[in-house]
Amino acid sequence: DAGVIQSPRHEVTEMGQEVTLRCKPISGHDYLFWYRQTMMRGLELLIYFNNNVPIDDSGMPEDRFSAKMPNASFSTLKIQPSEPRDSAVYFCASSFSRVLNEQYFGPGTRLTVT
Amino acid sequence: AQTVTQSQPEMSVQEAETVTLSCTYDTSESDYYLFWYKQPPSRQMILVIRQEAYKQQNATENRFSVNFQKAAKSFSLKISDSQLGDAAMYFCSPLRRGNEKLTFGTGTRLTIIP
Numbered sequence: 001d002a003g004v005i006q007s008p009r010h011e012v013t014e015m016g017q018e019v020t021l022r023c024k025p026i027s028g029h030d031y032l033f034w035y036r037q038t039m040m041r042g043l044e045l046l047i048y049f050n051n052n053v054p055i056d057d058s059g060m061p062e063d064r065f066s067a068k069m070p071n072a073s074f075s076t077l078k079i080q081p082s083e084p085r086d087s088a089v090y091f092c093a094s095s096f097s098r099v100l101n102e103q104y105f106g107p108g109t110r111l112t113v114t
Numbered sequence: 115a116q117t118v119t120q121s122q123p124e125m126s127v128q129e130a131e132t133v134t135l136s137c138t139y140d141t142s143e144s145d146y147y148l149f150w151y152k153q154p155p156s157r158q159m160i161l162v163i164r165q166e167a168y169k170q171q172n173a174t175e176n177r178f179s180v181n182f183q184k185a186a187k188s189f190s191l192k193i194s195d196s197q198l199g200d201a202a203m204y205f206c207s208p209l210r211r212g213n214e215k216l217t218f219g220t221g222t223r224l225t226i227i228p
Contacts, residue, residue, distance in 0.1 A: 031214055043205065043218040056215065089157060095214070102149075103216065105159035 004106035006092050012112045018080040021109045024073055025094030033103060034067055034077050035091040043091075049075065050097075082113045116141045116208050118219035126225040127196045134181075135191045135222045137206030145211040148182065148189045153221070154202040162204070165189065193224075201226045 005024040013019055025032045033048040047057040052069045060067070064083070069075040079086055089110050093103040117140045127133035139148070150162040165173045165182050173180050177197075181190045189208075193200055203221045 033214070033216075042220050045215055048214055050214070091159065093159070097214075102161055102164065103159075104161075105151075108157045110157075 004092055004094055004104055006090075006106035006109050008109060009107060010110050010112075012114065013082055014114055015083055016081045017113075018078065019082045019086075019111060019113075021077040021090050021092075021111070023075045023077070023092030023106060025075070025092070026096075026104055027073065029094035029096045029104070030072075031095045031097060031103075032069060032075050033091075033093040033095075034075070035093065035105075036088045037091065037108070038088045046077070079111075082111075084113045087111055087113050116143075116210070116217045118206055118208065118217055120204075120206055120219035120222050122222045123220070124223045124225070126227055127193075128227050129196055129198060131196055132192060132194045133196055133224065135193075135204050135206075135224065137189045137191070137219060139187050139189065139206070139208045139219075141187070141208055141210070143210045147209045147211065148180075149207045149209065149216070150178070150180070150189075150191045151205045151207065151218075152200075152202045153205065154199075159205075163191065196226050198226050198228065200224060 007022045034046040037043045046059045047067045049069045067077045089108045091108045093105045095103045119138045146167045148165040152160045152162045163175045163178050177194045179192045203223050205221045206219045207216045
């Protein structure tokens with residue numbers, strides 16, 4: 001398997017623009033997670049899905065952030081409008097519930113909002 | 115809620131030597147897992163080792179082993195025969211069984227000295 005795939009790997013955008021980050025989990029995994037990593041706050045869980053259904057979105061910082069999982073092989077994290085403080089590395093991870101909760105992370109998307 | 119403390123922001127070790135990274139956590143749960151993740155310069159998070167809290171025997175994975183002290187809520191990682199490829203940020207994380215939300219510590223940056 002190719003592992004968790006994220007796109008784009010880097011994104012530079014101007015404040016106020018819409019940003020969409022994409023994730024393809026490992027085939028067969030039933031959990032999908034979105035994390036954000038910054039120097040100030042470390043690694044934070046934003047939202048996670050089980051069988052395409054959002055389970056916990058308490059980590060989503062504001063209404064500007066939204067996430068969807070229309071099917072088992074694709075998820076998006078959207079920020080609209082983007083702000084400079086959204087600059088961070090965003091990770092997607094997936095796991096298979098029957099295997100000791102081990103999460104497999106994607107390579108991350110580095111977002112810079114100017 | 116779970117909290118994680120990694121008291122060593124940075125550590126360094128001579129190549130081929132042994133180093134121990136510390137982690138303490140606070141949880142009210144009795145059944146949980148503990149993980150160490152590694153984040154090399156490539157940014158991708160990689161699972162190093164896992165421990166199930168109900169198991170008294172410390173987990174071992176090749177050169178990596180843990181010292182799990184449940185009563186003290188301590189979960190340290192020992193890396194033997196350190197290699198240049200071990201250079202990375204290391205994150206400790208507890209996870210309640212049945213829950214999927216990883217809580218990460220602030221990390222320890224490990225440098226390997228050739």
